[in-house]
Amino acid sequence: xxxxxxxxxxxxxxxxxxxxxxxxxxxxxxxxxxxxxxxxxxxxxxxxxxxxxxxxxxxxxxxxxxxxxxxxxxxxxxxxxxxxxxxxxxxxxxxxxxxxxxxxxxxxxxxxxxxxxxxxxxxx
Numbered sequence: 625x626x627x628x629x630x631x632x633x634x635x636x637x638x639x640x641x642x643x644x645x646x647x648x649x650x651x652x653x654x655x656x657x658x659x660x661x662x663x664x665x666x667x668x669x670x671x672x673x674x675x676x677x678x679x680x681x682x683x684x685x686x687x688x689x690x691x692x693x694x695x696x697x698x699x700x701x702x703x704x705x706x707x708x709x710x711x712x713x714x715x716x717x718x719x720x721x722x723x724x725x726x727x728x729x730x731x732x733x734x735x736x737x738x739x740x741x742x743x744x745x746x747x748x
Contacts (some may be wrong), residue, residue: 629662630696632658632669636721640673643717650674651740653682660746669746682741697725698743699741703736711740 632640644650654671656719657665674681699711707715707727715725728743735741 630666631662632666632673632724637669637673637719640714640717641677641679643713644673644679644710647680647713650708650710650714651682651736652679652710653739655700655741656744657746660744663744663746667741667742670742672734682739691745697723697744698745699725699727699739700730700733700735700743702731702733702737703725704729706737708738708740714742717730 634667652674654667654674656667660666671681699715701707701708706729715727718725733741
């Protein structure tokens with residue numbers, strides 16, 4: 625049985641752009657798991673949004689990562705309880721569309737204070 629590929633609708637993209645526009649000059653990384661066939665295209669949806677609002681996307685973060693232990697979408701930060709307001713707004717806006725996002729602390733990654741990495745994992 626084939627499942628529908630993950631993707632954001634044009635309306636969802638427009639809403640996310642409007643929500644995130646109030647957070648100028650942000651840095652974000654976008655990663656995806658090669659284990660999910662639709663992860664790259666889904667990651668590109670978010671990359672398009674972030675670039676449209678003028679956020680600096682860390683191109684070095686645009687790489688395949690292993691996200692076997694993570695959810696479909698994960699916000700990765702460098703320290704616990706340090707989810708930046710922009711990431712909180714993204715998470716909350718996605719929840720409107722019943723898209724759940726987990727938060728994961730990874731102190732081994734070099735993630736600047738106030739920034740985050742959006743990881744696209746396998747479907748759960």
